[in-house]
Amino acid sequence: MAVGQKTIRVVIGKVGCDIHERGALILARAFRDAGMEVIYLGRYQTAEAVAKTAVDEDASVIALSDHTGSMRYIAKETVDALKKFGGSDIPVIAGGLIPKKDLPYLEKLGVTGNYGPGTPLETVVNHIREVTEIDWPKGEVPG
Amino acid sequence: MAGKAEEKNNCEVVYDRSLGGMVRDETQGFIPLKVFYTPEDIRDVEYNRDLSDPGCFPFTRGIYPQMYRDRLWIKSFIVSYSTPEETNEAFKEYLASGQTGLRLLADLPIQTGLDPDHPSSWNAMLCGGISSYALETYERMLDGLPLENVDYELAHMGMSSFLSFYSYLVAMMENRGLDISTLRGASINDPFRSKIVYGCPDFPTEIDRRICLDLIEFSVRNTPKWKAYAPNGVDPEQSGMTAVQEAAHVLAVATAVYTDMINERKISLDEIGPTVFSMDAESDFFETLCMFRATRRMWAKIAKEKLGAKTARAQSLRIGIRTSGLSLQTQKPLNNAARVSLQILSCVLGGVNSLDASAIDEAIGLPSKEARLFNLDTQHIITHEANVPLVADPLGGSYYVEWLTNKIEEEANQILRTIEENGGMWACLESGWLRQQIDSSRTRVQTEINEGKRLIVGVNAFQGEEGPINKAIENCAYRVPSKKLRLKTIADIRRLRAARDPNRVDATIVELYNATKEGRNIVRATIEAAKAGVTVGETVGVIRMAYGYGYDPLNQIGAPVFIKNLLGGN
Numbered sequence: 001m002a003v004g005q006k007t008i009r010v011v012i013g014k015v016g017c018d019i020h021e022r023g024a025l026i027l028a029r030a031f032r033d034a035g036m037e038v039i040y041l042g043r044y045q046t047a048e049a050v051a052k053t054a055v056d057e058d059a060s061v062i063a064l065s066d067h068t069g070s071m072r073y074i075a076k077e078t079v080d081a082l083k084k085f086g087g088s089d090i091p092v093i094a095g096g097l098i099p100k101k102d103l104p105y106l107e108k109l110g111v112t113g114n115y116g117p118g119t120p121l122e123t124v125v126n127h128i129r130e131v132t133e134i135d136w137p138k139g140e141v142p143g
Numbered sequence: 144m145a146g147k148a149e150e151k152n153n154c155e156v157v158y159d160r161s162l163g164g165m166v167r168d169e170t171q172g173f174i175p176l177k178v179f180y181t182p183e184d185i186r187d188v189e190y191n192r193d194l195s196d197p198g199c200f201p202f203t204r205g206i207y208p209q210m211y212r213d214r215l216w217i218k219s220f221i222v223s224y225s226t227p228e229e230t231n232e233a234f235k236e237y238l239a240s241g242q243t244g245l246r247l248l249a250d251l252p253i254q255t256g257l258d259p260d261h262p263s264s265w266n267a268m269l270c271g272g273i274s275s276y277a278l279e280t281y282e283r284m285l286d287g288l289p290l291e292n293v294d295y296e297l298a299h300m301g302m303s304s305f306l307s308f309y310s311y312l313v314a315m316m317e318n319r320g321l322d323i324s325t326l327r328g329a330s331i332n333d334p335f336r337s338k339i340v341y342g343c344p345d346f347p348t349e350i351d352r353r354i355c356l357d358l359i360e361f362s363v364r365n366t367p368k369w370k371a372y373a374p375n376g377v378d379p380e381q382s383g384m385t386a387v388q389e390a391a392h393v394l395a396v397a398t399a400v401y402t403d404m405i406n407e408r409k410i411s412l413d414e415i416g417p418t419v420f421s422m423d424a425e426s427d428f429f430e431t432l433c434m435f436r437a438t439r440r441m442w443a444k445i446a447k448e449k450l451g452a453k454t455a456r457a458q459s460l461r462i463g464i465r466t467s468g469l470s471l472q473t474q475k476p477l478n479n480a481a482r483v484s485l486q487i488l489s490c491v492l493g494g495v496n497s498l499d500a501s502a503i504d505e506a507i508g509l510p511s512k513e514a515r516l517f518n519l520d521t522q523h524i525i526t527h528e529a530n531v532p533l534v535a536d537p538l539g540g541s542y543y544v545e546w547l548t549n550k551i552e553e554e555a556n557q558i559l560r561t562i563e564e565n566g567g568m569w570a571c572l573e574s575g576w577l578r579q580q581i582d583s584s585r586t587r588v589q590t591e592i593n594e595g596k597r598l599i600v601g602v603n604a605f606q607g608e609e610g611p612i613n614k615a616i617e618n619c620a621y622r623v624p625s626k627k628l629r630l631k632t633i634a635d636i637r638r639l640r641a642a643r644d645p646n647r648v649d650a651t652i653v654e655l656y657n658a659t660k661e662g663r664n665i666v667r668a669t670i671e672a673a674k675a676g677v678t679v680g681e682t683v684g685v686i687r688m689a690y691g692y693g694y695d696p697l698n699q700i701g702a703p704v705f706i707k708n709l710l711g712g713n
Contacts, residue, residue: 016266017251019300019341022382022469025582026589044255044344044697046263068251068270069508069623077266097508099623117473117506118602121593 008036008132011059013050014043015074020067023096023117027063030121036128047074051081054090060132062090063124064111067097075111091131095124166598171427172385173587174550180542188545193440197494197535199455201443203436203548204536205494206417206459211532216490217294217463217497218522219244220515223272225624227283230273233512234288241519244294244328246499247284247308248272255696256303256345258680259632262699269624271509274632276680277639278673281311290316294497295328296463298421301343302351303683305332305358310669313366318674329370329419329463332358335396335568339577340378344696345683348572354665355400360408361666363415370461372400373419377465379577380423383585386434387551391558392577393420394441399568401450412452417459418442422495424466424486429547431486432493432538435462437551439494463497464490471506475601475609476616479503484521491531492538498522504616511619636678643676649709651675652685656710659689681706 010031012024021043028038039057041050054062062082066074071094082088093113094106106114113127169175177184188194195201198208207213222237222245224230234245248254249272252264259274268274275281290312297308309330316323334351337343346354355372362371376384376393384392397418404410412418420438424431442460446452466486471479480503487500500518502510525531538544562571571577591597598604651672658668665686672682684694684702688710694702701707 016263017255017257018267018270019251019254019343022585025585029586029589043342044263046699066266068267070266070270073266097506099508100617118599120603 006060008060008128009057010036010038010061010063010128011050011054011057012038012040012063012065013045013047013078014041014065015045015047015050015078016066016068016070017044018066018068018070018096019043020065020096023067024065027065027095027121027124030125031063031128034125036125047077048081048084051078051087052085054082055085055087059090061128062092063113063128064092064094065096066094069097069099071096071098071111071114072102072105075106075109079109079111093124093127093131095119166596170386170430170547171425171597172387172430174387174430174547174554180546182542184542184546185549188549193549194539194545200447200458201440202459203440204539206439206461206496210494210535211491211526215526215532216495216522217244218242218519219246219294219296219497220499220502220510220518221246221248221272221298222515223248223250224509225250225269225273225628227273227275227280227286230284231286231288233515234285236512237515237519238288240516241523244296244497244499245288246296246298248298249275249304249308253679254300254304255343256301256679256683257696258678259629259636261680261695261697263697265629268629268632274636275308275311276636276678277676278311278314279639279676281308281315285315290319291321291325292327295326296497296499297328297330297332298465298499299331300337300341301345302332302334302337302354303345303679303686305330306354306666306669307673307679307682309358309362309369309371310666310673314670314673317670323366325368326366327368329373330358331375331421332372333375333396333421334400335392335572335577336375336378338572339581340382346687346696347690347692348569350686350690352403352569356404356408357664357666359400359404359415360410361664363410367416370417370419372397373421373463374400375421377421377423379581380425381467381469383581383583383588385584386423386425386427386430387554388558388580388584389423390434390438390441390551391555391562392580393422394438394445394555395559395562395568397442398445398449405450412446412450412457413454416456417461418446418457419461419463419496421463421465424464424490424495426467426470426482426486428485428489429544430551432489433544433547433551435490435493435495436536436539436544436548437555438462440548441552441555461496462494463499464495465499466490466501468501468505471501471503472599472602473506473617475607475613476503476507477613478601479506480517480521483518487518487521488525488531491525492536494536504619507617508623513619514616639676640678645705647675648672648677649705651677652681652706653709655682655685656689659686685710 028040031038092111094111095115194203197205197210250269251267334355359371362369374393374396376389380389439460443458446458452458502514504514655668655672658665
């Protein structure tokens, strides 16, 4: 069964010590309002825990949130952990305060969206619908 | 969408007469407003009872008789870059530019109570501040700066930070042979904020509450010019509360902690002196300044009638401000200069006592130095060119301002009654009621933004194009620290641990453990441990172990072998 035909299940991940939670909470609600299932693990998570949850819960997509400027590290760890747990087919999207210079790196890693503050919620919701309908390719990026 | 003229083919622009018209008839915090106010709206106001002159109960118009003529507000802001050396250099530059308070912060792992070599530290290490894992980092950060008679402020999130960094300041003074009673400044030290805003995992609430009281008690006895407790409304409001909710929240938090202080530690409000609240300055100009006026008046009454404060000093409320970081936008960041300037002006008109203004590039990254200096200059311009602070409470007596001040007090009192009905603040924290208040307001705001009932310039209205000035601001924000710098920090803490005197470390750790376990005040033990080079993560772990919890707040690592050997357990 194609992923797009069942209810979209989103794991929202905040990895490390970033405390800025407002964006993650607002998106969690927007995703639910759009008919998606949301698993939000809260703050202070490890990338491995986020990836493992996504695999165990058969998630359609992982949405990473970070406001410390460290998304490149968090995304790489998450993608690596997904590989480790056999979840490389799960697309990863990201948002928060992401330095512009990190965008090419994230795209190459296969992490899409990479939205900043003020992005209309429907843009993010539509993006999730898009990435969960296709087999999103992930490029190899050296550490 | 409002603010965007509809474009037809061939560049023919349809003229929209309503472009730029008002879309709201309520304040930012949902208070409905009339078109104008009259004497009828404030006919119950009695000058002596409700307003009174500045410096007189209930301090609605300000807490000092001469207000800003005698003492301007303290100009401070958080300065914390990735390294102690960089932060030190910035402090010196800002002090030379007229900054009068040094607001200290640390990176996020340290504020969570984790040392830099903890597995969860890597991602956020050196982000938002220095990794102040031990006393030696403070010595480097404050090298060549005076410790006496400068206002230091601690603005961290976890209660472990307030304990550790107050201890570092005292330890530095003692090591330099200075009189610690000259230490000045304030510490947020608010156990409610640590939990409802940050969910900070360093300690459970029972330990948070004890540390808060220990710090107030130690400070009253040893550093009387230090305000060891500054209950915080800034971050709850930034997380979603309205102005009215913020006022009620911060008043309830202060009442809860001081009630415990009076009952358990037998320290009166008169011994503590003026109370400091850290409050938020949001974009709604009049609502913000009326919130300050209402909160001062409400605190004066609570302090006098509920907490038994006899002196005017103990009934008066100092308000320290952090302007809203949430109001700042990444789109067209030059507009943030207008937002911050208006917020600063509402603070000054509202009679606040210290001001930490957000920087215009703060939504993009850590503030750059030039953006910080712009903050200071804005305050200098308001003072010296606009002459705003010459007259105290210049809007006092305005029909609208007095009505709105009364309205905020009335609605905040309603919330205070609900808190009482729900068993008081500690019960409201544990039950999740406080968190629900934040969540429901935040959702309401977000719904209004989505529906275009709340316009944010450059974001959901008046988007426009960014030109070279905006682009330059985007390129100036401070960059996140490199991998190399993070690795160096881990090497530094390992080097420190290896270089310490093990006997002194062991002795101070055992004393900290025993003091915690036996219910003695733990501040002195923390100071001595700091002098021995004990780290933040170790301090947190030892205190947790004394309560029977595991060493690591995140349960990812065990206690170091030497601590296991000293104390037993995990």
